Amino acid sequence: xxxxxxxxxxxxxxxxxxxxxxxxxxxxxxxxxxxxxxxxxxxxxxxxxxxxxxxxxxxxxxxxxxxxxxxxxxxxxxxxxxxxxxxxxxxxxxxxxxxxxxxxxxxxxxxxxxxxx
Amino acid sequence: xxxxxxxxxxxxxxxxxxxxxxxxxxxxxxxxxxxxxxxxxxxxxxxxxxxxxxxxxxxxxxxxxxxxxxxxxxxxxxxxxxxxxxxxxxxxxxxxxxxxxxxxxxxxxxxxxxxxxxxxxxxxxxxxxxxxxxxxxxxx
Ligand SMILES: Nc1ncnc2c1ncn2[C@@H]1O[C@H](COP(=O)(O)OP(=O)(O)OP(=O)(O)O)[C@@H](O)[C@H]1O
Ligand SMILES: [Mg+2]
Numbered sequence: 060x061x062x063x064x065x066x067x068x069x070x071x072x073x074x075x076x077x078x079x080x081x082x083x084x085x086x087x088x089x090x091x092x093x094x095x096x097x098x099x100x101x102x103x104x105x106x107x108x109x110x111x112x113x114x115x116x117x118x119x120x121x122x123x124x125x126x127x128x129x130x131x132x133x134x135x136x137x138x139x140x141x142x143x144x145x146x147x148x149x150x151x152x153x154x155x156x157x158x159x160x161x162x163x164x165x166x167x168x169x170x171x172x173x174x175x176x
Numbered sequence: 177x178x179x180x181x182x183x184x185x186x187x188x189x190x191x192x193x194x195x196x197x198x199x200x201x202x203x204x205x206x207x208x209x210x211x212x213x214x215x216x217x218x219x220x221x222x223x224x225x226x227x228x229x230x231x232x233x234x235x236x237x238x239x240x241x242x243x244x245x246x247x248x249x250x251x252x253x254x255x256x257x258x259x260x261x262x263x264x265x266x267x268x269x270x271x272x273x274x275x276x277x278x279x280x281x282x283x284x285x286x287x288x289x290x291x292x293x294x295x296x297x298x299x300x301x302x303x304x305x306x307x308x309x310x311x312x313x314x315x316x
Binding site: 091110 | 189190192193196197200214217218220221222265277278279280281282283284286287290
């Protein structure tokens with residue numbers, strides 16, 4: 060699914076990397092636990108989370124995630140946006156809850172990530 | 177062949193991940209295959225976080241030669257009481273403030289095992305913990 064479509068389905072706003080919304084993700088994962096994100100996610104996928112801190116971006120850097128959607132209208136400070144920009148991770152923010160966001164994307168055809176090994 | 181050491185202080189949550197980030201950049205720069213770069217980065221980040229959260233301080237060492245990449249996490253204590261338990265998914269002694277930051281699910285050490293070709297751990301109470309993750313660059 061193209062990131063532009065993700066943003067449209069979630070009524071989400073892009074916080075950085077606006078030029079990359081034509082890129083695609085093949086699967087998604089929703090969690091506030093970065094420990095689980097590290098254990099389940101693969102590169103080039105999309106993370107939905109209600110946790111906003113620098114470690115979310117670090118985690119995305121290590122895994123080479125393509126996009127992070129912050130749910131529940133969480134406030135995202137400038138430092139986080141700059142970190143993400145430096146790592147080339149697209150940031151989106153939506154007012155929808157984690158449950159609703161995942162449901163909408165899943166129904167739209169974006170499957171969950173499969174653990175690699 | 178080269179080797180680099182990255183000191184990691186206990187409790188320094190703000191800078192946790194900086195060593196792993198450097199390790200990742202170095203491996204990319206010397207042309208290691210991308211899937212191995214990701215695997216080492218994940219193992220480095222998990223062990224770096226463990227040094228920050230659980231240890232009294234330690235270091236990550238990255239050694240690279242044409243055949244093998246080795247990542248070593250070594251600390252000065254407190255050691256792990258039951259290593260077999262620590263290697264099980266879901267076992268964690270992390271305090272609540274660590275959970276609030278998104279960590280402490282007991283997934284880290286099993287995840288290091290899944291993201292390397294050879295894994296070794298040795299721990300002694302009062303002395304510290306050493307973890308070695310190896311990656312074979314040939315026939316792989
Ligand atoms: N360097 C270390 N020194 C002392 N104890 C450690 C060290 N690394 C891990 N442990 C112990 O092993 C347990 C399991 O570690 P593991 O990384 O699997 O999970 P965690 O760090 O608790 O949570 P997560 O990694 O999911 O964020 C820890 O809770 C801790 O008790
Ligand atoms: Mg851990």
